[in-house]
Amino acid sequence: MAAARTTRRNGRREALLQAAAEVFFEQGYAATSIDAIIERAGGSKRNIYNEFGNKEGLFSAIVTESADNLLSPLVIEEIEGHDLRATLTAFGRHSMDAYMSPTLIGIYRIAVTEANRFPDLVKSFYEQGPGRTAVRLAEVLEAARERGEIQADDCLRLAGHFVGMTRDNLHLQVVLGLRPPPSDEEAREAVASAVEIFLNGVRRSRK
Protein backbone atom coordinates (compact mmCIF):
# COMPACT_ATOMS: atom_id res chain seq x y z
CA MET A 1 0.00 0.00 0.00
CA ALA A 2 1.14 3.47 -0.72
CA ALA A 3 -0.26 4.63 2.59
CA ALA A 4 2.04 2.35 4.54
CA ARG A 5 5.01 3.72 2.73
CA THR A 6 3.79 7.23 3.33
CA THR A 7 3.37 6.85 7.07
CA ARG A 8 6.71 5.16 7.39
CA ARG A 9 8.15 8.03 5.48
CA ASN A 10 6.43 10.54 7.72
CA GLY A 11 7.86 8.80 10.74
CA ARG A 12 11.28 9.09 9.21
CA ARG A 13 10.68 12.71 8.45
CA GLU A 14 9.66 13.39 12.03
CA ALA A 15 12.70 11.61 13.40
CA LEU A 16 14.97 13.55 11.11
CA LEU A 17 13.41 16.85 12.04
CA GLN A 18 13.66 16.03 15.71
CA ALA A 19 17.30 15.03 15.58
CA ALA A 20 18.26 17.89 13.31
CA ALA A 21 16.55 20.39 15.56
CA GLU A 22 18.49 19.15 18.54
CA VAL A 23 21.83 19.46 16.82
CA PHE A 24 21.07 22.79 15.17
CA PHE A 25 19.93 24.25 18.47
CA GLU A 26 22.98 23.00 20.30
CA GLN A 27 25.63 23.89 17.76
CA GLY A 28 24.19 26.58 15.56
CA TYR A 29 23.60 26.37 11.81
CA ALA A 30 27.11 26.66 10.44
CA ALA A 31 28.69 24.35 12.99
CA THR A 32 26.15 21.60 12.45
CA SER A 33 27.18 18.87 10.04
CA ILE A 34 24.87 16.54 8.21
CA ASP A 35 26.90 13.66 9.57
CA ALA A 36 26.19 14.75 13.13
CA ILE A 37 22.48 14.77 12.41
CA ILE A 38 22.58 11.33 10.88
CA GLU A 39 24.58 10.02 13.78
CA ARG A 40 21.74 11.03 16.05
CA ALA A 41 18.85 10.09 13.79
CA GLY A 42 20.17 6.91 12.26
CA GLY A 43 19.76 6.15 8.57
CA SER A 44 21.90 7.84 5.99
CA LYS A 45 22.53 11.19 4.41
CA ARG A 46 20.66 10.21 1.30
CA ASN A 47 17.60 10.26 3.47
CA ILE A 48 18.00 13.92 4.26
CA TYR A 49 18.75 14.95 0.72
CA ASN A 50 15.78 13.03 -0.60
CA GLU A 51 13.42 14.59 1.88
CA PHE A 52 14.65 18.16 2.22
CA GLY A 53 16.89 18.82 -0.76
CA ASN A 54 19.78 20.26 1.18
CA LYS A 55 20.89 21.71 4.46
CA GLU A 56 19.00 24.93 4.00
CA GLY A 57 15.80 23.08 3.22
CA LEU A 58 16.11 20.99 6.34
CA PHE A 59 16.71 24.03 8.44
CA SER A 60 13.80 25.93 6.97
CA ALA A 61 11.50 23.01 7.61
CA ILE A 62 12.53 22.91 11.25
CA VAL A 63 11.96 26.56 11.84
CA THR A 64 8.64 26.84 10.12
CA GLU A 65 7.17 23.66 11.59
CA SER A 66 8.41 24.28 15.12
CA ALA A 67 7.25 27.85 15.04
CA ASP A 68 3.86 26.74 13.85
CA ASN A 69 3.47 24.19 16.59
CA LEU A 70 4.62 26.44 19.36
CA LEU A 71 3.25 29.78 18.43
CA SER A 72 -0.13 29.13 16.97
CA PRO A 73 -1.73 28.30 20.34
CA LEU A 74 -0.50 31.64 21.54
CA VAL A 75 -2.57 33.35 18.93
CA ILE A 76 -5.59 31.18 18.49
CA GLU A 77 -6.47 30.80 22.11
CA GLU A 78 -9.09 33.37 22.76
CA ILE A 79 -8.05 34.71 26.09
CA GLU A 80 -10.65 37.33 26.46
CA GLY A 81 -12.86 37.87 29.39
CA HIS A 82 -13.58 41.41 30.35
CA ASP A 83 -11.34 41.20 33.37
CA LEU A 84 -8.19 42.90 32.19
CA ARG A 85 -6.05 41.63 35.03
CA ALA A 86 -6.99 38.03 34.35
CA THR A 87 -6.48 38.51 30.65
CA LEU A 88 -3.05 40.01 31.07
CA THR A 89 -2.04 37.35 33.54
CA ALA A 90 -3.09 34.57 31.22
CA PHE A 91 -1.38 36.26 28.33
CA GLY A 92 1.80 36.71 30.28
CA ARG A 93 1.87 33.13 31.48
CA HIS A 94 1.26 31.71 28.05
CA SER A 95 3.84 33.83 26.34
CA MET A 96 6.36 33.19 29.09
CA ASP A 97 5.86 29.44 28.76
CA ALA A 98 6.24 29.64 25.02
CA TYR A 99 9.30 31.88 25.02
CA MET A 100 11.07 29.84 27.65
CA SER A 101 10.44 26.48 26.04
CA PRO A 102 13.66 24.82 24.94
CA THR A 103 12.51 24.66 21.37
CA LEU A 104 11.74 28.32 21.08
CA ILE A 105 14.91 29.23 22.90
CA GLY A 106 16.76 27.16 20.33
CA ILE A 107 15.01 28.77 17.40
CA TYR A 108 15.53 32.18 18.87
CA ARG A 109 19.24 31.55 19.25
CA ILE A 110 19.67 30.57 15.67
CA ALA A 111 17.30 33.14 14.25
CA VAL A 112 19.37 35.85 15.84
CA THR A 113 22.63 34.77 14.23
CA GLU A 114 21.29 33.61 10.92
CA ALA A 115 19.16 36.66 10.32
CA ASN A 116 21.43 37.63 7.44
CA ARG A 117 21.39 34.20 5.86
CA PHE A 118 17.65 33.57 6.15
CA PRO A 119 15.95 36.96 6.20
CA ASP A 120 12.61 35.66 4.97
CA LEU A 121 12.54 32.85 7.47
CA VAL A 122 13.33 35.20 10.31
CA LYS A 123 10.74 37.66 9.18
CA SER A 124 7.97 35.12 9.08
CA PHE A 125 9.10 33.72 12.40
CA TYR A 126 8.80 37.12 13.98
CA GLU A 127 5.50 37.92 12.40
CA GLN A 128 3.92 34.64 13.38
CA GLY A 129 5.37 34.76 16.86
CA PRO A 130 6.28 37.83 18.86
CA GLY A 131 4.85 40.20 16.27
CA ARG A 132 1.44 38.66 16.16
CA THR A 133 1.37 38.30 19.91
CA ALA A 134 1.99 41.98 20.31
CA VAL A 135 -0.66 42.87 17.78
CA ARG A 136 -3.16 40.60 19.48
CA LEU A 137 -2.41 42.08 22.86
CA ALA A 138 -2.71 45.55 21.42
CA GLU A 139 -6.25 44.69 20.32
CA VAL A 140 -7.11 43.59 23.82
CA LEU A 141 -5.73 46.81 25.20
CA GLU A 142 -7.57 48.80 22.60
CA ALA A 143 -10.82 47.23 23.73
CA ALA A 144 -10.02 48.05 27.34
CA ARG A 145 -9.24 51.59 26.31
CA GLU A 146 -12.61 51.92 24.63
CA ARG A 147 -14.27 50.63 27.78
CA GLY A 148 -12.44 53.40 29.60
CA GLU A 149 -10.43 51.07 31.79
CA ILE A 150 -7.08 52.35 30.72
CA GLN A 151 -5.57 55.42 29.17
CA ALA A 152 -3.26 55.06 26.25
CA ASP A 153 -2.26 56.74 23.06
CA ASP A 154 -0.36 53.91 21.38
CA CYS A 155 -1.65 50.48 22.30
CA LEU A 156 0.90 48.64 20.21
CA ARG A 157 3.73 50.28 22.05
CA LEU A 158 1.99 49.50 25.30
CA ALA A 159 1.73 45.88 24.31
CA GLY A 160 5.44 45.91 23.58
CA HIS A 161 6.12 47.30 27.01
CA PHE A 162 4.10 44.57 28.61
CA VAL A 163 5.70 41.65 26.86
CA GLY A 164 9.10 43.24 27.38
CA MET A 165 8.39 43.44 31.06
CA THR A 166 7.48 39.78 31.32
CA ARG A 167 10.47 38.69 29.24
CA ASP A 168 13.03 41.04 30.72
CA ASN A 169 16.34 39.75 32.00
CA LEU A 170 14.99 36.27 32.58
CA HIS A 171 14.75 35.59 28.91
CA LEU A 172 18.19 37.04 28.31
CA GLN A 173 19.76 34.89 30.98
CA VAL A 174 18.10 31.76 29.74
CA VAL A 175 19.07 32.48 26.16
CA LEU A 176 22.66 33.01 27.20
CA GLY A 177 22.63 29.71 29.06
CA LEU A 178 23.29 31.41 32.38
CA ARG A 179 20.32 29.94 34.16
CA PRO A 180 17.64 27.31 33.56
CA PRO A 181 14.14 28.31 32.50
CA PRO A 182 12.07 29.57 35.41
CA SER A 183 9.99 27.19 37.45
CA ASP A 184 6.23 27.56 37.42
CA GLU A 185 6.48 29.38 40.67
CA GLU A 186 9.03 31.87 39.40
CA ALA A 187 7.11 32.43 36.21
CA ARG A 188 3.94 33.02 38.14
CA GLU A 189 5.59 35.59 40.37
CA ALA A 190 7.30 37.42 37.55
CA VAL A 191 4.10 37.70 35.56
CA ALA A 192 2.07 38.75 38.56
CA SER A 193 4.54 41.48 39.37
CA ALA A 194 4.58 42.71 35.79
CA VAL A 195 0.80 42.71 35.56
CA GLU A 196 0.51 44.69 38.75
CA ILE A 197 2.91 47.37 37.64
CA PHE A 198 1.44 47.54 34.21
CA LEU A 199 -2.13 47.82 35.39
CA ASN A 200 -1.34 50.50 37.91
CA GLY A 201 0.84 52.31 35.46
CA VAL A 202 -1.73 52.38 32.76
CA ARG A 203 -4.79 52.96 34.81
CA ARG A 204 -3.96 56.36 36.15
CA SER A 205 -3.91 59.43 34.03
CA ARG A 206 -0.99 59.51 31.67
CA LYS A 207 0.22 62.62 29.96
Next chain:
Amino acid sequence: MAAARTTRRNGRREALLQAAAEVFFEQGYAATSIDAIIERAGGSKRNIYNEFGNKEGLFSAIVTESADNLLSPLVIEEIEGHDLRATLTAFGRHSMDAYMSPTLIGIYRIAVTEANRFPDLVKSFYEQGPGRTAVRLAEVLEAARERGEIQADDCLRLAGHFVGMTRDNLHLQVVLGLRPPPSDEEAREAVASAVEIFLNGVRRSRK
Protein backbone atom coordinates in the same frame (compact mmCIF):
# COMPACT_ATOMS: atom_id res chain seq x y z
CA MET B 1 63.07 52.49 18.77
CA ALA B 2 60.95 49.85 20.36
CA ALA B 3 58.16 52.35 20.90
CA ALA B 4 57.71 52.95 17.19
CA ARG B 5 57.39 49.28 16.58
CA THR B 6 54.91 49.00 19.41
CA THR B 7 52.59 51.72 18.18
CA ARG B 8 52.68 50.38 14.67
CA ARG B 9 51.81 47.05 16.13
CA ASN B 10 48.95 48.53 18.12
CA GLY B 11 47.63 50.12 14.97
CA ARG B 12 47.73 46.75 13.29
CA ARG B 13 46.03 45.18 16.25
CA GLU B 14 43.27 47.75 16.15
CA ALA B 15 42.75 47.30 12.43
CA LEU B 16 42.57 43.54 12.85
CA LEU B 17 40.10 43.76 15.69
CA GLN B 18 37.96 46.17 13.74
CA ALA B 19 37.85 44.05 10.61
CA ALA B 20 37.38 40.82 12.51
CA ALA B 21 34.53 42.28 14.51
CA GLU B 22 32.73 43.30 11.33
CA VAL B 23 33.00 39.88 9.80
CA PHE B 24 32.17 38.00 12.98
CA PHE B 25 29.11 40.15 13.55
CA GLU B 26 27.91 39.72 10.00
CA GLN B 27 28.53 36.03 9.57
CA GLY B 28 28.70 34.52 13.04
CA TYR B 29 31.63 32.74 14.61
CA ALA B 30 31.62 29.42 12.82
CA ALA B 31 30.95 30.87 9.39
CA THR B 32 33.72 33.42 9.63
CA SER B 33 36.99 32.40 8.03
CA ILE B 34 40.38 33.82 8.83
CA ASP B 35 40.80 34.49 5.14
CA ALA B 36 37.72 36.67 5.09
CA ILE B 37 39.07 38.73 7.93
CA ILE B 38 42.41 39.19 6.23
CA GLU B 39 40.72 40.13 3.01
CA ARG B 40 39.06 42.99 4.83
CA ALA B 41 41.99 43.99 7.04
CA GLY B 42 44.88 43.53 4.64
CA GLY B 43 48.09 41.88 5.72
CA SER B 44 48.32 38.15 6.18
CA LYS B 45 47.11 35.38 8.40
CA ARG B 46 50.44 35.19 10.16
CA ASN B 47 49.57 38.53 11.57
CA ILE B 48 46.52 37.22 13.33
CA TYR B 49 48.22 34.13 14.67
CA ASN B 50 51.14 36.16 16.00
CA GLU B 51 48.87 38.58 17.77
CA PHE B 52 46.00 36.45 19.02
CA GLY B 53 47.21 32.87 18.91
CA ASN B 54 44.19 31.46 17.14
CA LYS B 55 40.61 32.09 16.13
CA GLU B 56 39.28 31.74 19.64
CA GLY B 57 41.79 34.20 20.99
CA LEU B 58 40.85 36.75 18.38
CA PHE B 59 37.18 36.33 19.13
CA SER B 60 37.67 36.60 22.88
CA ALA B 61 39.67 39.78 22.44
CA ILE B 62 36.89 41.32 20.39
CA VAL B 63 34.19 40.53 22.86
CA THR B 64 36.02 41.60 25.99
CA GLU B 65 37.40 44.81 24.52
CA SER B 66 34.17 45.88 22.84
CA ALA B 67 32.14 45.10 25.89
CA ASP B 68 34.51 47.11 28.04
CA ASN B 69 34.33 50.11 25.78
CA LEU B 70 30.60 50.08 25.41
CA LEU B 71 29.37 49.01 28.76
CA SER B 72 31.63 50.63 31.28
CA PRO B 73 30.17 54.13 30.74
CA LEU B 74 26.78 52.66 31.49
CA VAL B 75 27.89 51.72 34.94
CA ILE B 76 30.35 54.38 35.92
CA GLU B 77 28.26 57.34 35.02
CA GLU B 78 26.66 58.42 38.24
CA ILE B 79 23.15 59.15 37.19
CA GLU B 80 21.73 59.98 40.52
CA GLY B 81 19.80 63.04 41.40
CA HIS B 82 16.91 62.63 43.75
CA ASP B 83 14.41 63.04 40.96
CA LEU B 84 13.42 59.49 40.18
CA ARG B 85 11.77 60.36 36.88
CA ALA B 86 14.87 62.08 35.59
CA THR B 87 17.06 59.27 36.81
CA LEU B 88 14.98 56.60 35.16
CA THR B 89 14.77 58.57 31.94
CA ALA B 90 18.52 59.04 31.79
CA PHE B 91 19.05 55.41 32.65
CA GLY B 92 16.65 54.30 29.97
CA ARG B 93 18.19 56.50 27.33
CA HIS B 94 21.71 55.39 28.06
CA SER B 95 20.91 51.73 28.14
CA MET B 96 18.82 52.00 25.00
CA ASP B 97 21.66 53.72 23.16
CA ALA B 98 24.10 51.08 24.31
CA TYR B 99 21.91 48.11 23.51
CA MET B 100 21.00 49.40 20.10
CA SER B 101 24.53 50.25 19.05
CA PRO B 102 25.65 48.13 16.12
CA THR B 103 28.58 46.77 18.07
CA LEU B 104 26.52 45.58 20.97
CA ILE B 105 23.90 44.17 18.66
CA GLY B 106 26.67 42.24 16.97
CA ILE B 107 28.09 40.94 20.21
CA TYR B 108 24.65 40.04 21.41
CA ARG B 109 23.96 38.06 18.26
CA ILE B 110 27.05 35.99 18.62
CA ALA B 111 26.90 35.63 22.39
CA VAL B 112 23.49 34.07 22.01
CA THR B 113 24.60 31.34 19.64
CA GLU B 114 28.05 30.72 21.01
CA ALA B 115 26.93 30.48 24.61
CA ASN B 116 27.81 26.79 24.60
CA ARG B 117 31.23 27.31 23.04
CA PHE B 118 32.30 30.26 25.21
CA PRO B 119 30.40 30.01 28.47
CA ASP B 120 32.89 32.06 30.47
CA LEU B 121 32.99 34.80 27.91
CA VAL B 122 29.23 35.01 27.82
CA LYS B 123 28.98 35.04 31.55
CA SER B 124 31.38 37.90 31.98
CA PHE B 125 29.67 39.76 29.15
CA TYR B 126 26.36 39.49 30.91
CA GLU B 127 27.71 40.40 34.30
CA GLN B 128 29.56 43.43 33.06
CA GLY B 129 26.67 44.54 30.92
CA PRO B 130 23.00 43.83 31.47
CA GLY B 131 23.59 42.21 34.83
CA ARG B 132 25.48 45.07 36.33
CA THR B 133 23.06 47.55 34.86
CA ALA B 134 20.18 45.82 36.54
CA VAL B 135 21.97 45.68 39.86
CA ARG B 136 22.84 49.34 39.62
CA LEU B 137 19.27 50.28 38.84
CA ALA B 138 18.06 48.13 41.67
CA GLU B 139 20.21 50.18 44.04
CA VAL B 140 18.65 53.36 42.76
CA LEU B 141 15.22 51.90 43.26
CA GLU B 142 16.14 50.70 46.70
CA ALA B 143 17.12 54.23 47.63
CA ALA B 144 13.82 55.55 46.33
CA ARG B 145 12.02 52.91 48.30
CA GLU B 146 13.75 53.99 51.48
CA ARG B 147 12.75 57.56 50.76
CA GLY B 148 9.20 56.28 50.53
CA GLU B 149 8.75 57.27 46.91
CA ILE B 150 7.90 53.82 45.69
CA GLN B 151 6.61 50.57 47.04
CA ALA B 152 8.39 47.39 46.21
CA ASP B 153 9.34 44.06 47.62
CA ASP B 154 12.00 42.97 45.15
CA CYS B 155 13.92 45.85 43.65
CA LEU B 156 16.06 43.66 41.41
CA ARG B 157 13.03 42.20 39.78
CA LEU B 158 11.61 45.67 39.42
CA ALA B 159 14.80 46.78 37.71
CA GLY B 160 14.47 43.86 35.35
CA HIS B 161 10.94 44.90 34.51
CA PHE B 162 12.07 48.39 33.72
CA VAL B 163 14.91 47.49 31.42
CA GLY B 164 12.71 44.87 29.80
CA MET B 165 10.12 47.50 29.13
CA THR B 166 12.58 49.81 27.44
CA ARG B 167 14.11 47.03 25.38
CA ASP B 168 10.90 45.24 24.48
CA ASN B 169 10.12 44.35 20.91
CA LEU B 170 12.34 47.08 19.52
CA HIS B 171 15.45 45.28 20.55
CA LEU B 172 14.12 42.01 19.22
CA GLN B 173 13.31 43.52 15.85
CA VAL B 174 16.67 45.19 15.55
CA VAL B 175 18.50 42.04 16.55
CA LEU B 176 16.59 40.06 13.96
CA GLY B 177 17.48 42.61 11.32
CA LEU B 178 13.84 43.50 10.73
CA ARG B 179 14.25 47.19 11.34
CA PRO B 180 17.03 49.72 11.83
CA PRO B 181 17.91 50.98 15.29
CA PRO B 182 15.47 53.60 16.51
CA SER B 183 16.10 57.25 15.84
CA ASP B 184 16.72 59.58 18.74
CA GLU B 185 13.11 60.62 18.53
CA GLU B 186 11.78 57.08 18.70
CA ALA B 187 14.11 56.18 21.52
CA ARG B 188 13.03 59.23 23.46
CA GLU B 189 9.37 58.40 23.07
CA ALA B 190 9.76 54.75 23.97
CA VAL B 191 11.72 55.56 27.09
CA ALA B 192 9.34 58.33 28.14
CA SER B 193 6.39 55.98 27.77
CA ALA B 194 8.10 53.25 29.74
CA VAL B 195 9.11 55.63 32.50
CA GLU B 196 5.59 56.93 32.79
CA ILE B 197 4.04 53.52 33.14
CA PHE B 198 6.71 52.32 35.46
CA LEU B 199 6.49 55.30 37.77
CA ASN B 200 2.74 55.18 37.96
CA GLY B 201 2.79 51.46 38.38
CA VAL B 202 5.23 51.50 41.18
CA ARG B 203 4.06 54.55 42.98
CA ARG B 204 0.66 53.35 44.01
CA SER B 205 0.11 50.70 46.58
CA ARG B 206 1.04 47.26 45.35
CA LYS B 207 -0.14 44.09 46.99
Next chain:
DNA sequence: CGTCAATGGTAACGCCTATTACCGGAGGCC
Protein backbone atom coordinates in the same frame (compact mmCIF):
# COMPACT_ATOMS: atom_id res chain seq x y z
C1' DC C 1 77.73 49.00 6.40
C1' DG C 2 77.19 44.22 8.10
C1' DT C 3 74.78 41.15 11.38
C1' DC C 4 70.95 39.52 13.60
C1' DA C 5 66.40 39.06 15.38
C1' DA C 6 61.81 39.42 14.51
C1' DT C 7 58.05 40.00 11.61
C1' DG C 8 55.08 39.53 7.27
C1' DG C 9 53.79 36.75 3.17
C1' DT C 10 53.17 32.27 0.53
C1' DA C 11 52.27 27.87 0.11
C1' DA C 12 51.52 23.64 1.98
C1' DC C 13 49.19 20.18 5.19
C1' DG C 14 45.62 17.60 7.14
C1' DC C 15 41.15 17.56 8.27
C1' DC C 16 36.31 18.18 7.66
C1' DT C 17 32.12 19.25 5.07
C1' DA C 18 28.10 19.42 1.67
C1' DT C 19 26.79 17.12 -2.06
C1' DT C 20 26.37 13.35 -5.48
C1' DA C 21 27.34 8.85 -8.27
C1' DC C 22 26.72 4.35 -7.87
C1' DC C 23 24.92 0.08 -6.52
C1' DG C 24 22.35 -3.50 -3.89
C1' DG C 25 18.01 -4.77 -2.11
C1' DA C 26 13.29 -4.38 -0.77
C1' DG C 27 8.65 -3.89 -1.92
C1' DG C 28 4.50 -2.95 -5.46
C1' DC C 29 2.28 -4.55 -9.81
C1' DC C 30 1.03 -7.75 -13.37
Next chain:
DNA sequence: GGCCTCCGGTAATAGGCGTTACCATTGACG
Protein backbone atom coordinates in the same frame (compact mmCIF):
# COMPACT_ATOMS: atom_id res chain seq x y z
C1' DG D 1 6.60 -15.60 -9.22
C1' DG D 2 9.09 -12.25 -12.19
C1' DC D 3 9.96 -7.55 -13.39
C1' DC D 4 10.61 -3.02 -12.33
C1' DT D 5 10.78 1.02 -9.75
C1' DC D 6 12.24 3.43 -5.98
C1' DC D 7 14.74 4.03 -1.81
C1' DG D 8 18.69 3.70 1.41
C1' DG D 9 23.61 2.97 2.25
C1' DT D 10 28.61 3.54 0.89
C1' DA D 11 32.10 5.74 -0.96
C1' DA D 12 33.89 9.23 -3.82
C1' DT D 13 34.47 14.25 -5.08
C1' DA D 14 35.50 18.85 -4.77
C1' DG D 15 36.15 22.56 -2.10
C1' DG D 16 37.07 25.12 2.17
C1' DC D 17 38.91 25.54 6.68
C1' DG D 18 42.36 26.48 10.67
C1' DT D 19 46.90 26.10 11.36
C1' DT D 20 51.86 25.90 10.52
C1' DA D 21 56.57 25.43 7.96
C1' DC D 22 59.43 27.99 5.44
C1' DC D 23 61.46 31.82 3.29
C1' DA D 24 62.08 36.92 2.14
C1' DT D 25 62.33 41.28 4.06
C1' DT D 26 62.94 44.84 7.09
C1' DG D 27 64.60 47.62 10.62
C1' DA D 28 67.62 48.04 14.88
C1' DC D 29 72.22 48.04 16.60
C1' DG D 30 77.25 47.92 16.77
